[in-house]
Amino acid sequence: MAGEALRPAPRGRWEKILPRSLGLLVFLATSTSSLLRENFGFWEATTMSFGAFGLGAFLLARLAAPQRKERLAHDAERGIIECAIRYPDSHPGSIRRLWLPGFAEVSRGTVRFQPDLVGEGDPAGTIRPFFDVIFKGPVEPPAKRPAEVKRGWSIVALETDEGVLHLAAGDAALKLLEERLGGPQSA
Incomplete structure (x- = not known):
């Protein structure tokens, strides 16, 4: 049976975006931290940048969670x-x-x-x-x-x-x- 495979339900749009966007969010956080450093100082700029990273990751995870739950329920039915x-x-x-x-x-x-x-x-x-x-x-x-x-x-x-x-x-x-x-x- 060459080529046989289990076919789980495809991942939703936000489920696909979440893992791929985390690297971009880290990049944006570190680059904005260096831009904000002149006006706010090292620790304040770092805190604001990584706070924004955390908020962005949290929001993406919240958008992906319902899609994941629906996908897993659909797969469980099958x-x-x-x-x-x-x-x-x-x-x-x-x-x-x-x-x-x-x-x-x-x-x-x-x-x-x-x-x-x-x-x-x-x-x-x-x-x-x-x-x-x-x-x-x-x-x-x-x-x-x-x-x-x-x-x-x-x-x-x-x-x-x-x-x-x-x-x-x-x-x-x-x-x-x-x-x-x-x-x-x-x-």
Whole structure:
């Protein structure tokens, strides 16, 4: 099945603009800081410039949030979730122990995962199917949150045909997993 891919809903306009504009906002903040320095002094100019940067980033995030929420809800209706996976029982230091962000399609007893290697919401690479999936329940998060595990995500353990799999996702995605795979099983 060459070319097969999970097709999550496309990102909204503001969702696309937000990550691309942060670099521009930093550039504008540093350049305006140097322009304002003559009139206001170093600390005042820096504070005003980076305050404007923070306000701009906040406003862009507020504009993107409803689009993201709507997109994730639409994907959940279709059984697709944004998540990250890792294999906790793999050898220490192996690449399989690291979190791999992507999208998963959840159906009864099966999870099909495709990585999002670029982070643009367009998964690429080979779809990895996991069969005989059993929802085991929540897992204690690591002391330091990995960058691939987004803020607010929780981690659950899944028993699969390939062994234990940790999956990190948002609450709505975990609810979908629990509905489609059954509730937590006692070990």
